[in-house]
Amino acid sequence: MTNFEDDYSFLDMAVFTQNDLERMAARGTDWERVEEQLENFRSGFPFLKIDRAAVAGDGIMKLDPERAQVLAGLYGRAVAGLEVEKFVPASGAASRMFKELYEYVAEGKGSATVERVLSGIERFAFYEELVALGGDMKDPRAVVAAMVEGDAAAGTGLGLGSRPKGLIKFHRYGDGGRTAMEEHLVEVALYGGNPARIHFTVSPEHMEDFKRLVEEKSAGFAAKYGVEYEVSFSVQEPGTDTVAVNPDNTPFRVGDAGGEGEILFRPGGHGALIENLNRIDADLIFIKTVDNVVPDHLKEDTVLYKKALGEVALELQQQVFLYLKKIDSAGFAAEGDFRKEVWRFVERALCYRFPEGFEPTLEDLRRVLDRPIRVCGMVRNEGEPGGGPFWAETSMGVRGALSLQIAESSQIDPEHRTALMGGGTHFNPVDLVCAVRDFRGRKFDLARFVDKRTGFISEKSKDGRALRAQELPGLWNGAMADWTTVFVEVPISTFAPVKTVADLLRPQHQ
Structure with a gap:
């Protein structure tokens, strides 16, 4: 067990505990950064000159x-003659992209966005998938609910609101829709050299879905554009x-663990992705x-x-x-x-x-x-x-x-x-x-x-x-x-x- 007093004497013992240190060490948190962040809360950040x-x-x-x-x-x-790589900061769930649609489903609250979506529903690249669910396409609220909620694998809805943007079909082609991630694969093949290297930062819960789609689609794009792909992924560590703090700048604690709340x-x-970018070894990114x-x-x-x-x-x-x-x-x-x-x-x-x-x-x-x-x-x-x-x-x-x-x-x-x-x-x-x-x-x-x-x-x-x-x-x-x-x-x-x-x-x- 870490000797708190010997190894962390620089920390404010009135703020941090032995349990705090052990939890943070387990999640890879650098305590010097925590101290730096707390000082930032106290002193604030200056505006750019x-x-x-x-x-x-x-x-x-x-x-x-x-x-x-x-x-x-x-x-x-x-x-x-260069090592070139494309770096794509990919989002987590695209819930903000569908915020007004969620409000419409929950409360019937209409908006200009909802009207545009419903009037243009047939123009979306995922429209055929929506129709294939077999729901009532004449009930606007049911249509929107089928878009944003449910589980596509189970046939209960497309669940677009819980997908990352990179895995949502953006564009329609003769052979089907293409996701944002697929468009990036095509794009890098057109200017990234050969092999075409591309790196996505993704949320851990979506990693396997990204990898699965790459496995399904990359061979076809490689043949079409005459390149070999090197696709890699990382997560925001x-x-x-x-650290989050209370209004008085003391660490914000939640839950209960061993008689004390855990620091949030x-x-x-x-x-944070500068660290992910820093691990890429290329001439141009x-x-x-x-x-x-x-x-x-x-x-x-x-x-x-x-x-x-x-x-x-x-x-x-x-x-x-x-x-x-x-x-x-x-x-x-x-x-x-x-x-x-x-x-x-x-x-x-x-x-x-x-x-x-x-x-x-x-x-x-x-x-x-x-x-x-x-x-x-x-x-x-x-x-x-x-x-x-x-x-x-x-x-x-x-x-x-x-x-x-x-x-x-x-x-x-x-x-x-x-x-x-x-x-x-x-x-x-x-x-x-x-x-x-x-x-x-x-x-x-x-x-x-x-x-x-x-x-x-x-x-x-x-x-x-x-x-x-x-x-x-x-x-x-x-x-x-x-x-x-x-x-x-x-x-x-x-x-x-x-x-x-x-x-x-x-x-x-x-």
Whole structure:
């Protein structure tokens, strides 16, 4: 048994007990993180120091279609010699996607979403499965109940509300419907090289269903697209969950175990997946959310701009490597015109701006160069929710320097939020290409580049009791805050999110 006083003397003994330690050790929780999280609750997270929104010509690169074609061609030749992988953060149960439908079944509460679903019911890719259940298709409430509830295997309903988004049929084809996960398998075959590698993060309870569908479908796609697949999975580890606290910031306890309540831990948000991403060993990693897929007849733009973004990342990385090798071979004595050349590259190409009047040394420039690179697609803002592109003070390197950041509204001081977000023209559709090796060919430790000050605290409740919850720095927000970041405009046709089931009736999903 752990000796509490000897091994954990740094902890507040008035807060934690021997039983707490043993339970947390069993779930893989790092107690230094727990202490850090409790301090975050006490002190709070600062707002980002944002200078201005990034716009075309000032932080966002524009590619005309001809240039995109050239870059895509160059990428197509380079990819044969690279290890490329696609990373898809797949959701748990899609209950939020069907929230209004659940309310309609339970309370008869109608809404515009419910009306759209019922009027367009025959256009869903899962419509044939719904009809095959044999229920009363003229009773709207019964139809909606059959969609969201029941067990498809038992024939009692499709149970879509308890399926993950990745396993819901999004699109209809002549040979049947295709799930979001299948669309990702097709997409990676079109730009990921051969073998086509793809990694899904999934909930443990859905793991076997994902694996089963891959086994059923991958051979057919492999034959059709002339690739071999390497498909892998991981889960968000319990050890990345964050501690919940009472309003007075003491640990929130539930249940009863040995005369004391057990400390409640909650999922830390998608920022926890930086650890999953860190385990992927590849030259380039494409990141895209599970619901942002389109049918085959609309994939052309997606594939073109994925390749173009990949080539932008490779060209930036190649120049970074050349500079780093020269700096390391010549030492910091290589100043003069070379230092000015690197300085221009860092500010113009890598979008890292030193404070006005500050002249960086080669050592300063080297620190900026030697980081993982992400190239992020940005789409014109047409009212969709999502984080925005901004110039913000960086936590890495020289104090007061600016770099590009993806920020959510919650990270912006409310006093300036409206003005800053109102000046934005683009938003983040989660379309990233990541170059994660250093100039010696070694994989970066991505945990070193997280800005831990960019977490988020929210007010929640459990069993009627108020609690405070903490989310880790978001995967494409604070978890990548200290990366080299470049924004490139991509067409809105590459973005087709599915937040509610009615979104599947939009033209880009038909």
